[in-house]
Every structure is written in structure tokens, then in C-alpha cells.
Amino acid sequence: MAKYQLDAGVQGESFCFDYTHYLSASCKKRWSFIDAIYGVMPIFGIVTKTPPVHSHTHQEQLKALALQVLSTQVNDETNIIRLIALAEQQGIFRFEIRLPYALEKGQLGAIQHEFGDHLSLQQHDERLSIQLTTIPEIPAA
Template sequence: MAKHLLATAGQSERPCFDYTNYLSASCKKRWGFIDAIYGVMPIFGIVTKTPQEQTQTRAEQLEALALQVLSTQVNDETNVIRLIALAQQQGIQQFDIRLPYSLNTGQLGFIQQEFGEHLLLDQHDERLSIALPPLSATPRA
């Protein structure tokens, strides 16, 4: 894939994920049986299908995993939740998502409810900034 789906946001070193490019790449992807299972039940992909290359940064690993679990078959909130969960698993605590449109209050509330008060969401137009604590500091219900 010639076009990188991951970029840095402005002058900061925060990863910025272009959600539209992920969905576009997902539409063009040739799906095998295992990929279809991961797409329908992404928890299997999150747990079992990790990139083999140890030289990848956490952000690059997140990019590869996101291509496996983001889907055009689910709503945008679910995809954003999947991306946040993957980032948390990879130890990425702050990143941005560039969306094709701003999320409404209900969509943001749905995402916030999934992670609780420890997740910080800040939306500026089509850019959603996410900050979350390390995985070990996340309270479990």
C-alpha cells in the first residue's frame, strides 16, 4: 500500500489515523475466511493476530491491526471504539483520528460510555483527539 494511513498530527508526535483511508483500504482488501472471522468478531484479531515484525513501532502495529478489525459493516462509533481499544492494547495513550465528518453528541457519548470517565475525547471539527491511561491503570468492571 503506497499511501500511509498513519501520520503525525502537525508539529506534535501524536499519531493521527485517517479513518476514511482505513475504510477505503478495508473495501479494497481481499478477504479470506480467517479475515472474515476477524472482521465479524474482531476480538479474535485483537487477541490472536498480531504483526510478526518486531521492528514495527506501536503505531505501525496499530495501523496493521486496524486494517484487520475496522469494517464498513459496522457503524462509525463501533470502529472508533475498536481503534481506541487497539491503541490501548498497543500502549498508545494519545492519538488523533481524522474523520470524514464531526461526530454528534450521541456518538461521542456512546464511545465515552464504552470506556468510562478515564477516556478523554476532544473534537475539533473532523479531528477527534483521544487520551487514555495506560492499560494497567484502566479500572475493570
């Protein structure tokens, strides 16, 4: 995963992302060929798609990008990993995800494995609390 510095204006903010809403919106979405490619190979969507110009906050940008990248075609762990990576790119290091159900230990383990110690997960029923920390940059020799 990419390494980003904390943005003082964003690191103290916290918000809740309604995952169920995005799954519902994704079901109603008309898929283009490009959207299908992004759904199968999300790295293209994460790297090449840019947030809409009218989005002013990091949260708005995350929500707009999530509509482009989250997919009902993949499992929940993959979508949550994508969402956390997008949040990190937007400088959001603490947020909650409201889920339609509590995740199982194996699902939480898969998400934790993707980010390692860089991620702290706390689950409270159908709410998943996300806390990302920065990884210190190793100076070039």
C-alpha cells in the same frame, strides 16, 4: 477493557490516524473467511492476531492491526472503539483520528460509555482527539 501501564517512550508521542484511509483500504480488501470472522467478532482479531514482524513502532503496529480489524461492515462507533482498544494494546495513549465528518453527540457518547472515565474525547470538526489514562491496578488480597 484491558489495563496497561504507560510506556514512557510512547506516552509523550502523538500522531494522527486517518480513518478515511482505512475505510477506503477496507473496501478494496479481499476478504477471507477468517477476515470475515474477525469483522463480525472483533475480539478474535484483537486478541489473536499479531502485528507483522517488520513493524517497528507502536504506530506502525497499530496501523497494520487496524487494517485487519476495522471494517466497513460495522458502524463508525464500533470501528473507533476497536481502534482505541488497539491503540491501548500498543501502548499508545494519546492520538488523533481524522474522520470524514464530525461525529454526533450520540456517537461520542457511545464511545465514551465504552471506556468511561478512562477516556477523554475532544472533537474539533473532523478531528477526534483521544487521551487514555491508565486505571490503577487493584492489588490482589
